[in-house]
Amino acid sequence: MSATAHSPLERRRGRIFGPFVAPAVALYTALFIGPTLYAMYTSLTDWDGINSPRWAGVRNYTQLLHDPAFESAFGNTLKIVFGVGAVVFALSFGFLLMLREMRGRRLIRGVIFLPHIVSSVVLAIFWGSLLSLDGLLNQALGHLGIDAVQWLRPGWTMGAVLLALIWINTGYYVTILMAGVDRIPESYYEAARLDGANAWQRFRHVTLPLSWDVTGAAAVLWAITSVKIFEFILAFGGNQGALPPTYQWNNAMFVYGETVGGITPLNQFGYAAASAVTTLAFVAVLVVVLRRLMRREALQF
Known part of the structure; x- marks a missing residue:
């Protein structure tokens, strides 16, 4: 019998694998790959979202290169991905150092995780009331x-906005990293x-070293989710239904502003789609780079 031959049980498993996976693949294709x-x-x-599309080639992409609003939005996206991400992970590791052997660490973990489970709109309203000219922070300074x-x-x-995103996301990544740390045997320490x-x-x-796989997964998760931050920026910078000024936009806000946000007489779905595809390419490259940089041999414990 050849080394590549399969047992009847393995062949039977192979035949039933397709029917079980097919619905998930079809759903994923319809909801993600197709769009x-x-x-x-x-x-x-x-x-424009109404009339039939007209072929434009790469014109939308060349216009993006000379659009100040897109340059500002992409720059803000980079600040969120790399700047906020670096601070969030630095603070998360700092909390790991403190919480690993601290009494009441579950309570503290819950407190710093709380902002992440509150609605982004509510947090934006609170942040605005805190920092407004007659807000809570200035009232506290007035007493001093x-x-x-x-x-x-x-x-x-x-x-x-960047400070608020650090405040909102730090607790979430502390929780993820602590979950990886909690599985390390106490005997090692x-x-x-x-x-x-x-x-x-x-x-x-x-x-x-023993939580490196969790750290790598958390870094990839941040790279993917950080470019989709939208609600907080819209609620914090908007005013009475108006959009925030373009210097507060990130790529997600740019797509919204060029389409249903209504800053132009005609919606520019093709132009916005070019921005979205550019963001997708950026995230794909970033994820590949992160996976390569954080690739380590798995440690068994």
């Missing part, structure tokens, strides 16, 4: 004899203590 391919086609057309500060001036508003390792050394040589 993605259609968006790629739409990005090569002029389409400090003049009110215009926190939401044009040059500072995007910084306020006890052996490290007996060898004289301090808290940082235990984190570097025990916690980080």
Whole structure:
């Protein structure tokens, strides 16, 4: 019998594999693959969402390169992906160092996770009331004899958004990383203590290597979800139904603004689709790079 021959049981499993997987594949194709391919086609057309699309080739993509609104939106997307992401993971690792051996760590973990489960619209309203000219922060400063500060001036508003996103997302990634840390046997830490390792050394040589797979998965998750942040920016920067100013946009806001957001007389679905496809390509490249950079041999424990 050849080495590649399969047993009757394996062949039977192979025959029933297709019918079980087919519905999921069909659903995924209909809801994800199909719309993605259609968006790629739409990005090569002029389409207002009503009349028939007209072929435009790569004109939408060349216009994006000279559109100040898109340049600002893409720059803000990079700030969120890399800037906010770096701070979120740095804070998450800092919390890991503190919470790993702290009493009441479950309570603290729940407190810092709370902003992530609250509606983004509610958080945007709270953040606006906190930073407005007559808001809670300036009222607190007034009690200390400090003049009110215009926190939401044009040059500072995007910084306020970035700080809010750090506040909202840190607890979520602390929870993910702590889930990976909790599975590490306590005996490893006890052996490290007996060898004289301090808290940082235990984190570097025990916690980080044994939770590296969870860290890599969390980094990929952030890369994918960070480009889709939308509700908070819209609710925080918008005013009485108006869109935020373009210097507060990210790519998701740009797509919305060029279509149903209604900043132009005619919706530009083809132009917006080109922006969406560009974002998709950016995320795909970023995920591949992250997977390669964070590839490590799996450690068994």
